[in-house]
Amino acid sequence: MSAETVVTEPTTVSIAAGPLVAPILRRVVGMLAARADLPLDRLDDAVLIADLLAARAPAHLRRETVDVVVEQSPRTLALRVGPLRRGGGDALVGEAAVPGVGNVIEQLADELRVVEDAGDEYLHVRLACAAP
Amino acid sequence: MGTNAHDALRQVAEPVQAPAADVRYTCPAVAENVTAIRSGIGAFAAAAGLPSELVDDIRIALTEAVTNVVRHAYEVGAPGEVDVAVRLEHDLVQVVVSDDGRGLDAASADAAGPGLGLPLIAALASTLELRSPAAGGCRLEMTFDRRRRVAA
Numbered sequence: 001m002s003a004e005t006v007v008t009e010p011t012t013v014s015i016a017a018g019p020l021v022a023p024i025l026r027r028v029v030g031m032l033a034a035r036a037d038l039p040l041d042r043l044d045d046a047v048l049i050a051d052l053l054a055a056r057a058p059a060h061l062r063r064e065t066v067d068v069v070v071e072q073s074p075r076t077l078a079l080r081v082g083p084l085r086r087g088g089g090d091a092l093v094g095e096a097a098v099p100g101v102g103n104v105i106e107q108l109a110d111e112l113r114v115v116e117d118a119g120d121e122y123l124h125v126r127l128a129c130a131a132p
Numbered sequence: 133m134g135t136n137a138h139d140a141l142r143q144v145a146e147p148v149q150a151p152a153a154d155v156r157y158t159c160p161a162v163a164e165n166v167t168a169i170r171s172g173i174g175a176f177a178a179a180a181g182l183p184s185e186l187v188d189d190i191r192i193a194l195t196e197a198v199t200n201v202v203r204h205a206y207e208v209g210a211p212g213e214v215d216v217a218v219r220l221e222h223d224l225v226q227v228v229v230s231d232d233g234r235g236l237d238a239a240s241a242d243a244a245g246p247g248l249g250l251p252l253i254a255a256l257a258s259t260l261e262l263r264s265p266a267a268g269g270c271r272l273e274m275t276f277d278r279r280r281r282v283a284a
Contacts, residue, residue, distance in 0.1 A: 009159070011158070
């Protein structure tokens with residue numbers, strides 16, 4: 001396996017829904033984005049997505065915690081948010097729309113999909129940056 | 133409401149699980165994650181409005197505890213995870229660091245170094261408990277009392 005394809009084992013962070021979600025999630029995502037060697041502008045994008053998830057995800061949770069699995073590989077960061085209630089994934093993305101700007105998550109993410117697993121929903125968000 | 137109605141309601145009601153921790157962080161037990169955990173949990177403690185002195189104590193104790201897992205819990209080169217759970221309850225902060233590794237006996241048998249980690253944690257925390265769960269691994273429970281800092 002070449003160094004370019006190495007994917008580290010995921011990090012899981014679970015935070016009780018409430019005012020502490022945003023400060024923790026932005027710190028963890030920012031740190032792992034830096035470790036994934038994302039350039040500064042994409043690191044900012046990752047933190048912005050973390051803030052959006054922290055603000056919107058609690059309304060769509062299946063449990064009382066915001067659970068995020070973060071996988072990092074060179075110049076790529078993948079987040080899996082959930083479990084969410086049925087329909088929560090699309091609703092969460094829809095709520096990221098800003099008048100006059102458009103949907104922020106859709107514009108920032110390289111890949112965005114809602115996956116169903118055993119009756120639960122998970123939102124997958126992937127940010128990447130091509131090697132210079 | 134009769135018992136049958138209660139049972140029926142339980143069956144249709146969506147189960148709600150109370151969180152066991154305010155924040156939980158699970159990641160591979162590797163050296164670079166010591167800083168990551170310290171930073172993530174430190175952000176939690178600071179955002180929760182804990183006194184900076186207490187946040188520093190928690191960060192130091194956590195660093196020692198997670199470093200112990202990285203160094204001793206698993207065979208060299210073997211994959212394994214470290215799990216950190218933090219819960220705030222009134223004036224107490226409970227921090228639990230656990231792993232699925234070889235357990236206390238095997239881990240301490242090959243322990244090299246001055247062995248200052250646990251005494252340091254004991255000095256910083258209000259309580260400290262080290263267990264070997266029946267399922268394996270090791271579990272270190274620490275509590276920090278914010279009132280102790282105020283009184284000191």
